[in-house]
Amino acid sequence: MSEIEIEGGPRVPCADGDTLLAAGLRAGLGMPYECNAGGCGTCKVEVTAGSIETLWPDAPGLSDRDRRKGRVLACQSRPVGDCRIRLRLDPACVPPVPPRRQRARLIGAADITRDIREFRFATEAPAAFLPGQYAMLSVDGGPRRAYSLSNIANTAGEWHFQIRRVPGGAMTGWLFDAPPASVELDGPFGLAHLRPGTRDIVCVAGGSGLAPMVSIARGIAADPNDGRRVHFIHAGRAAADLPGAGWAEALIGLGARLDYRPVVSGDDTGGLPRGFAHEALAAFAAGRFDDFDYYCAGPPMMMQALEALLLVEQGLPASRLRFDRFF
Amino acid sequence: MNTETFLCRAADVPDGGALKIERAGRPPLAVFNVGGRFFVTDDTCTHGEASLSEGEIDADECVVECPWHSGAFDLATGKPCGAPCTIALKIHAFECRDGALYLLG
Numbered sequence: 001m002s003e004i005e006i007e008g009g010p011r012v013p014c015a016d017g018d019t020l021l022a023a024g025l026r027a028g029l030g031m032p033y034e035c036n037a038g039g040c041g042t043c044k045v046e047v048t049a050g051s052i053e054t055l056w057p058d059a060p061g062l063s064d065r066d067r068r069k070g071r072v073l074a075c076q077s078r079p080v081g082d083c084r085i086r087l088r089l090d091p092a093c094v095p096p097v098p099p100r101r102q103r104a105r106l107i108g109a110a111d112i113t114r115d116i117r118e119f120r121f122a123t124e125a126p127a128a129f130l131p132g133q134y135a136m137l138s139v140d141g142g143p144r145r146a147y148s149l150s151n152i153a154n155t156a157g158e159w160h161f162q163i164r165r166v167p168g169g170a171m172t173g174w175l176f177d178a179p180p181a182s183v184e185l186d187g188p189f190g191l192a193h194l195r196p197g198t199r200d201i202v203c204v205a206g207g208s209g210l211a212p213m214v215s216i217a218r219g220i221a222a223d224p225n226d227g228r229r230v231h232f233i234h235a236g237r238a239a240a241d242l243p244g245a246g247w248a249e250a251l252i253g254l255g256a257r258l259d260y261r262p263v264v265s266g267d268d269t270g271g272l273p274r275g276f277a278h279e280a281l282a283a284f285a286a287g288r289f290d291d292f293d294y295y296c297a298g299p300p301m302m303m304q305a306l307e308a309l310l311l312v313e314q315g316l317p318a319s320r321l322r323f324d325r326f327f
Numbered sequence: 328m329n330t331e332t333f334l335c336r337a338a339d340v341p342d343g344g345a346l347k348i349e350r351a352g353r354p355p356l357a358v359f360n361v362g363g364r365f366f367v368t369d370d371t372c373t374h375g376e377a378s379l380s381e382g383e384i385d386a387d388e389c390v391v392e393c394p395w396h397s398g399a400f401d402l403a404t405g406k407p408c409g410a411p412c413t414i415a416l417k418i419h420a421f422e423c424r425d426g427a428l429y430l431l432g
Contacts, residue, residue: 039410040410040411041396041397041410041411042411044396062410063399063408063409063410065385065388065409066409069397071397088394090395304413307413311373311414318375318376
């Protein structure tokens with residue numbers, strides 16, 4: 001156990017093995033971050049006293065300029081003894097549910113699409129998180145990866161993940177081929193969670209971005225006071241990636257308030273509309289972009305195209321969009 | 328029709344500094360002075376709501392760093408050159424005449 005002092009701010013304890021970011025979030029601090037995986041570059045801090053060890057020295061979230069100026073990524077830095085750091089805390093980043101580490105038992109698995117399988121874990125304590133958040137899963141001594149939750153908070157302690165098999169991926173190979181009896185679950189994390197609002201929402205899901213968008217839609221379905229409609233654009237490379245409207249409805253449970261819109265980017269459309277996610281969105285929302293709030297999750301190319309459409313072309317304020325990016 | 332709008336006097340922007348220009352009903356602009364070279368861009372970072380005129384300027388690379396998350400933009404092109412920024416910053420055409428800067432277009 002060490003102690004981290006935020007310059008001009010509080011001191012927080014840091015458990016052995018925790019990063020600067022995890023320690024701050026566990027203490028409820030508004031530490032800016034997004035991916036918790038070294039990719040986004042949102043959690044840069046300066047270490048002004050003490051020292052840290054860097055988990056990933058070449059993390060793409062840091063530029064040469066950042067390194068020259070002595071910045072480090074809070075999500076990739078573990079304190080070695082007590083330290084002091086300088087950063088700008090942001091009230092918008094205060095975690096709604098502070099993350100914690102727990103043991104989680106694997107209680108079930110079922111295929112969702114040809115390469116996405118739902119894994120269900122259970123913790124002793126209730127599962128506390130907001131729709132659209134993610135958790136870090138790790139095996140003892142093995143890889144540690146971020147996976148979005150697909151269910152919603154529950155007292156039974158169940159945490160569901162819809163995980164896409166990555167060919168050659170250490171973590172998914174292991175999860176799919178030799179599933180463990182239990183894992184360490186650290187979470188929840190993420191700020192792209194469901195927010196209250198009066199506008200109907202558009203969810204855009206691509207690849208394993210399916211899980212957080214399903215969670216968001218389920219969050220709306222589960223709240224009797226939330227009457228919003230959900231327009232759900234589900235993008236796949238082939239028809240086999242998209243199990244269909246009946247499947248989506250059974251999964252989400254929104255009834256007539258769910259408007260499921262599959263779109264296929266490759267040749268094998270199986271009779272479904274062809275195009276990319278941003279094209280499907282542009283066609284759907286033409287002339288009425290301002291009527292919706294947007295939640296999007298998917299691979300980098302898809303997210304860049306959606307950003308270009310919604311922020312640059314349509315000029316929507318960033319507060320109307322929640323993006324769950326993968327790095 | 329081409330129009331031009333007075334932005335500021337060149338002397339209002341110190342070397343190595345920036346000036347925020349508020350505009351009625353339109354996003355604010357930032358005027359940067361890098362060793363006597365001026366640049367006019369949107370003031371609001373494309374990643375968050377931060378004001379880039381409060382950011383750190385790297386004269387050697389002609390880059391401004393956002394004060395919130397140290398994302399960075401090339402002032403000459405607007406291209407993002409430091410995470411977490413991914414969307415280009417809008418660059419505005421201007422004219423410097425008689426010690427004053429005028430926005431064009």
